Amino acid sequence: MLPGKKIADTNLAQKGRLSHEWARARMSIIEKIVVGKDSKLLEGLTVGFCLHVTKETSVLVMAAKRLGAKVALCSANPLSVRDDIAAFLQQEGASVFAWRGETAQEYRDCIRQVLALSPQIVTDDGGDMHAAAHRAKVNSIIGGTEETTSGVKRLLALERSGRLMYPVIAVNNARTKYLFDNRHGTGQSTLDGIMRATGMFLPGAHVVVCGYGWVGKGVAAKARGMGAVVTVTEVDPVRALEARMDGFEVTTLLDAAPYGDLFVTCTGQTGVIRKEHFAKMKDGAILANTGHFDVEIDASFLYSNARPEEVRPGVERFDIIVAGGKKKKKLYLLSKGRVVNLVAAEGHPPEVMSLSFANQLMSILHVAKNYEKMERKVYGVPEEIDLQVAKSALDAMGVRIDEMTEEQKKYQNSG
Ligand SMILES: NC(=O)c1ccc[n+]([C@@H]2O[C@H](COP(=O)([O-])OP(=O)(O)OC[C@H]3O[C@@H](n4cnc5c(N)ncnc54)[C@H](O)[C@@H]3O)[C@@H](O)[C@H]2O)c1
Ligand SMILES: N[C@@H](CCSC[C@H]1O[C@@H](n2cnc3c(=O)[nH]cnc32)[C@H](O)[C@@H]1O)C(=O)O
Numbered sequence: 001m002l003p004g005k006k007i008a009d010t011n012l013a014q015k016g017r018l019s020h021e022w023a024r025a026r027m028s029i030i031e032k033i034v035v036g037k038d039s040k041l042l043e044g045l046t047v048g049f050c051l052h053v054t055k056e057t058s059v060l061v062m063a064a065k066r067l068g069a070k071v072a073l074c075s076a077n078p079l080s081v082r083d084d085i086a087a088f089l090q091q092e093g094a095s096v097f098a099w100r101g102e103t104a105q106e107y108r109d110c111i112r113q114v115l116a117l118s119p120q121i122v123t124d125d126g127g128d129m130h131a132a133a134h135r136a137k138v139n140s141i142i143g144g145t146e147e148t149t150s151g152v153k154r155l156l157a158l159e160r161s162g163r164l165m166y167p168v169i170a171v172n173n174a175r176t177k178y179l180f181d182n183r184h185g186t187g188q189s190t191l192d193g194i195m196r197a198t199g200m201f202l203p204g205a206h207v208v209v210c211g212y213g214w215v216g217k218g219v220a221a222k223a224r225g226m227g228a229v230v231t232v233t234e235v236d237p238v239r240a241l242e243a244r245m246d247g248f249e250v251t252t253l254l255d256a257a258p259y260g261d262l263f264v265t266c267t268g269q270t271g272v273i274r275k276e277h278f279a280k281m282k283d284g285a286i287l288a289n290t291g292h293f294d295v296e297i298d299a300s301f302l303y304s305n306a307r308p309e310e311v312r313p314g315v316e317r318f319d320i321i322v323a324g325g326k327k328k329k330k331l332y333l334l335s336k337g338r339v340v341n342l343v344a345a346e347g348h349p350p351e352v353m354s355l356s357f358a359n360q361l362m363s364i365l366h367v368a369k370n371y372e373k374m375e376r377k378v379y380g381v382p383e384e385i386d387l388q389v390a391k392s393a394l395d396a397m398g399v400r401i402d403e404m405t406e407e408q409k410k411y412q413n414s415g
Contacts (some may be wrong), residue, residue, distance in 0.1 A: 297337045
């Protein structure tokens with residue numbers, strides 16, 4: 001890390017401001033929370049954020065700042081930073097340590113820089129900041145929140161082993177998060193990233209989706225919507241059955257490997273696409289990940305067995321002979337195996353991030369108010385927050401719904 005480097009270019013602040021305003025206008029739920037609250041609710045607290053540094057994140061960070069918090073930010077992924085947003089937030093007084101293209105070492109250093117500011121609350125995406133806070137035993141922290149499935153799994157493992165140092169709210173597990181962000185947000189933005197990177201024609205293409213959780217369901221549905229022929233691979237029999245009854249072909253990855261034009265990993269697992277799968281893939285197959293960091297596709301095998309050539313921005317071609325084969329074939333890896341929606345495109349649109357980040361903001365406020373009563377546990381988002389987010393989102397769309405009559409309430413509660 002260059003000594004003292006914090007962001008890429010302060011001159012990008014005005015561009016970032018325009019982008020921030022574009023997102024903010026589409027995230028009215030967050031505005032409503034801020035306007036409805038006492039502007040001192042977070043005064044005296046430093047909130048350390050480890051999130052993708054995007055225009056949507058800038059709306060959350062600025063909201064926390066308007067509620068009185070000191071804010072510090074680093075990125076949840078070394079390749080997803082929008083340098084204009086980093087510049088804008090720094091100009092607004094946030095402590096920002098993030099630039100696009102951080103090395104692995106710089107990425108870790110940026111997390112440490114935020115923790116060095118002794119935050120009371122940490123808001124993470126993927127669990128790297130929580131893990132670093134635990135390794136360094138940062139004792140300023142009174143509580144935290146976690147944005148994504150994989151991060152929640154890491155925190156639950158800490159809780160099970162009795163090592164969790166502070167209460168954490170699993171924002172991912174709110175219905176108004178995973179049903180919309182993981183499914184529709186990732187579904188749309190993943191195809192957006194793949195299409196921006198490759199320009200590939202989806203109608204009639206064979207798309208193989210690994211994992212049929214919330215993310216996989218979204219990716220599979222949107223790919224089918226574009227006319228692709230979609231195959232799903234799973235390890236969970238119930239989810240495999242669900243995919244089959246939703247009308248998808250379901251088989252093993254080894255069986256799907258020879259015919260897939262595009263493979264998309266959505267599992268949260270490591271080593272999902274490996275050497276034995278590369279060996280069976282056809283010439284020209286495209287590999288993308290939209291799940292967990294850069295471990296779902298065994299990219300290190302590709303990098304150590306062929307010299308990558310960048311054929312288009314974010315598209316690396318590997319001319320490779322796998323498993324004693326005679327003929328070289330071309331495999332294309334997108335975004336170095338990192339989340340393709342955030343690296344090759346702009347991540348989720350603001351309309352869906354407004355739901356996730358409304359849950360984040362209210363969870364941060366909940367921790368600030370209740371941390372003394374909370375245990376060192378992973379908590380769900382309080383039901384009233386989840387419902388409030390859904391109601392606000394419906395309001396923002398101008399959608400009205402029915403209410404139960406008194407008779408229905410009584411009927412529901414009768415034996
Ligand atoms: N790119 C994004 O913007 C974005 C958004 C939300 C979540 N995520 C990440 O995506 C991943 C998936 O999230 P989710 O909410 O769908 O999780 P989930 O737990 O609902 O689903 C994951 C699915 O993958 C399956 N799976 C595990 N190992 C597998 C394997 N080897 N082959 C095939 N299937 C396998 C599991 O059985 C499960 O059904 C997580 O890492 C999460 O953090 C990314
Ligand atoms: N940090 C890990 C985990 C995957 S990102 C998954 C999270 O990114 C979040 N996300 C998706 N799009 C955006 C965006 O545009 N801005 C900020 N966060 C986003 C989304 O809520 C999801 O839970 C990694 O980089 O591999």
